[in-house]
Amino acid sequence: MxxxxxxxxxxxxxxxxxxCGSNSxxxxxGKTASAVQQGFTAPxxxxxxxxxxxxxxxxIVAWAGYVENGSTDKSVDWVTPFVKETGxxxxxxxxxxxxxxxxxxxxxxxxxxxxxxxxxxxxIAGGDVEPVNTSLIPNYADVFDALKKKPWNSVKGVEYGVxxxxxxxxxxYRTDKVKPAPDSWSSVFDANTPFKGHITAYDSPIYIAxxxxxxxxxxxxxxxxxxxxLDDKQFKAATDLLKTQNANIGEYWGDYLKEIQAFKSGxxxxxxxxxxxxxxxxxxxxxxxxxxPKEGATGWSDTWMxxxxxxxxxxxxxxxxxxxxxxANAQVAEWFGEAPSNSKSCALTADxxxxxxFHADDEAYFDQVxxxxxxxxxxxxxxxxxxxxxYGQWTTAWQEIKG
Amino acid sequence: xxxxxxxxxxxxxxxxxxxxxxxxRHTWLRLGLLLSAPMAWxxxxxxxxxxxxxxxxxxTTDVFTGAVVRQFTTENFHQLLTLxxxxxxAIRSILxxxxxxxxxALVAFPMAFYMAKVASPRTQRFLVIAVLTxxxxxxxxxxxxxxxxFSGNGVINWVLQPTGLHGPGFGLIATVVVLAxxxxxxxxxxxxxxxxxxxxxxxxxxxxLGAGAGRTFxxxxxxxxxPSVAAGSIFTFSLSLGxxxxxxxxxxxxxxxxxxxxxxxxTANNLPLAGALATVPVAIMVIYLLAVKRTGALDQL
Numbered sequence: 001m002x003x004x005x006x007x008x009x010x011x012x013x014x015x016x017x018x019x020c021g022s023n024s025x026x027x028x029x030g031k032t033a034s035a036v037q038q039g040f041t042a043p044x045x046x047x048x049x050x051x052x053x054x055x056x057x058x059x060i061v062a063w064a065g066y067v068e069n070g071s072t073d074k075s076v077d078w079v080t081p082f083v084k085e086t087g088x089x090x091x092x093x094x095x096x097x098x099x100x101x102x103x104x105x106x107x108x109x110x111x112x113x114x115x116x117x118x119x120x121x122x123x124i125a126g127g128d129v130e131p132v133n134t135s136l137i138p139n140y141a142d143v144f145d146a147l148k149k150k151p152w153n154s155v156k157g158v159e160y161g162v163x164x165x166x167x168x169x170x171x172x173y174r175t176d177k178v179k180p181a182p183d184s185w186s187s188v189f190d191a192n193t194p195f196k197g198h199i200t201a202y203d204s205p206i207y208i209a210x211x212x213x214x215x216x217x218x219x220x221x222x223x224x225x226x227x228x229x230l231d232d233k234q235f236k237a238a239t240d241l242l243k244t245q246n247a248n249i250g251e252y253w254g255d256y257l258k259e260i261q262a263f264k265s266g267x268x269x270x271x272x273x274x275x276x277x278x279x280x281x282x283x284x285x286x287x288x289x290x291x292x293p294k295e296g297a298t299g300w301s302d303t304w305m306x307x308x309x310x311x312x313x314x315x316x317x318x319x320x321x322x323x324x325x326x327x328a329n330a331q332v333a334e335w336f337g338e339a340p341s342n343s344k345s346c347a348l349t350a351d352x353x354x355x356x357x358f359h360a361d362d363e364a365y366f367d368q369v370x371x372x373x374x375x376x377x378x379x380x381x382x383x384x385x386x387x388x389x390x391y392g393q394w395t396t397a398w399q400e401i402k403g
Numbered sequence: 404x405x406x407x408x409x410x411x412x413x414x415x416x417x418x419x420x421x422x423x424x425x426x427x428r429h430t431w432l433r434l435g436l437l438l439s440a441p442m443a444w445x446x447x448x449x450x451x452x453x454x455x456x457x458x459x460x461x462x463t464t465d466v467f468t469g470a471v472v473r474q475f476t477t478e479n480f481h482q483l484l485t486l487x488x489x490x491x492x493a494i495r496s497i498l499x500x501x502x503x504x505x506x507x508a509l510v511a512f513p514m515a516f517y518m519a520k521v522a523s524p525r526t527q528r529f530l531v532i533a534v535l536t537x538x539x540x541x542x543x544x545x546x547x548x549x550x551x552x553f554s555g556n557g558v559i560n561w562v563l564q565p566t567g568l569h570g571p572g573f574g575l576i577a578t579v580v581v582l583a584x585x586x587x588x589x590x591x592x593x594x595x596x597x598x599x600x601x602x603x604x605x606x607x608x609x610x611x612l613g614a615g616a617g618r619t620f621x622x623x624x625x626x627x628x629x630p631s632v633a634a635g636s637i638f639t640f641s642l643s644l645g646x647x648x649x650x651x652x653x654x655x656x657x658x659x660x661x662x663x664x665x666x667x668x669x670t671a672n673n674l675p676l677a678g679a680l681a682t683v684p685v686a687i688m689v690i691y692l693l694a695v696k697r698t699g700a701l702d703q704l
Contacts, residue, residue, distance in 0.1 A: 392466030
């Protein structure tokens, strides 16, 4: 316990050093490019070497729609078979934002988390999650190679989790109110929008990247190459755009149910959403549709990770293996509306075109999607002559945008 | 089997006698025992939590991992004082709390007056229960009910439709209305209690001396119930200042000081900054209480 705390402190100290003297640090030889790129040193934690007897329960932090036991929709259930098979009771806590997930895992009360790229590296650096022994997870073999050992789920070739699936943040709109159908993010950023007071945006600092992405495509003069790597000038342009947008916002949404309700009542008619929000709103007979705008979009590639402090690691590994199994992964991908991570899932989806619709193995498509990533001082686009705004500054700016 | 029950009883009673004798002789011990439980509660649960909050306000966090770095810094307070957004939000919160208090006072006074001075004892009892009833319903249910009232196609817009007007929709006005609704009982009850203590003879004397209703109200009733109103305002003001849920549900995009604290804690994972921000409502309440103390309202609680 103490040595672990020391490790965390050492990591924190290293980070402070990296943050304070980035120039001298970068120049130091012996530091691998990827470590500098990621901006942190992972604590030296060991993965589990073998499974024990299931502990009877597993506590999961997940995105809405990732852990369904039939209570939302009777036919949507991949928890019950898991409980029957392993004897691990599943307790789930829905995280509304990546930040909330990070704070939840830090409490030490959870075993497993479905972390997006803007949470995974923070959890790794903080020693909150440990490397995962993928040889204990048989279904890992079937995961698309394009998703394995990526900068958001591994450090220096060590896997910290198993890929869940990926997708893009969409533009949802009321088909009866927004005519013609929008095809560009300009509809939510236009200062003179006819939908003043009825636009929504995702209530998290990471949403600044959506504005940056829009500027990347519409104002090339700013020179934005990666919406998560913004220098002073680019950052100001993005936050100014969001401050203008604030005048037209009706409500920000963090809770997905709140967004669905607002679209259903018509108080919100236009704004960013997840595919599952669209599906659920449509299931409630709200006249809504969604589109991937022509500028591309931000998105996510999620990773199931195991908490370092977990008391139920065998059940945790069983869950990881279950959720990326061909059947369960197909079910969750179809329910949430995203691309599955298991290559065999594509044959098992109810809609046979699901993998095609969501571009499961279409890397060219996902090159247009900017996965959520934590912004750090070292510019993620590789620039070394400027410092970029880190996530702390994004957070402060987000509060200023909301006013 | 060595002791008879009688002997044991007498042993016990002599022990009890010794204890009571000791307590009788040492008043400080008696007082200490009596107050130790509440004092411990006050120190640990109340002042302790505040102290930890204040202490953590001087720490900082690692922005990347979110881990708290226990190193003394005044950075949080520096941010608090230099960033416009915190000042704007603090002022907005004070204005909301003040509006809620004024509305509650204006609505509560006639109601309390009727209850205390006009209604028959039977009606009086019924009205007290009626005022208290909303407190039994869940806070969230009530606020969500108001959300559907203020919604674009909600009851308010439906009622206003024939007049061609539009309801305020979600926003600060909705927040003020909902908070005023939620905290109204906390204003009615102190004013009612204050008016009940006001002897009817004073009102009759005022009338006998030729004062009209207005003059009696200004010169007799008002000065005597000001402390009660101030006492009620402590509840409405502090409850409104600390609320962050109602504004999330009916406030649209507006944020109050509670939301900013909540956001720093949960969104930014920054306990130290949240601690620093939390000193703002504490400071406001201390100032408010000192101001209220001058009206003598604290003696009315």
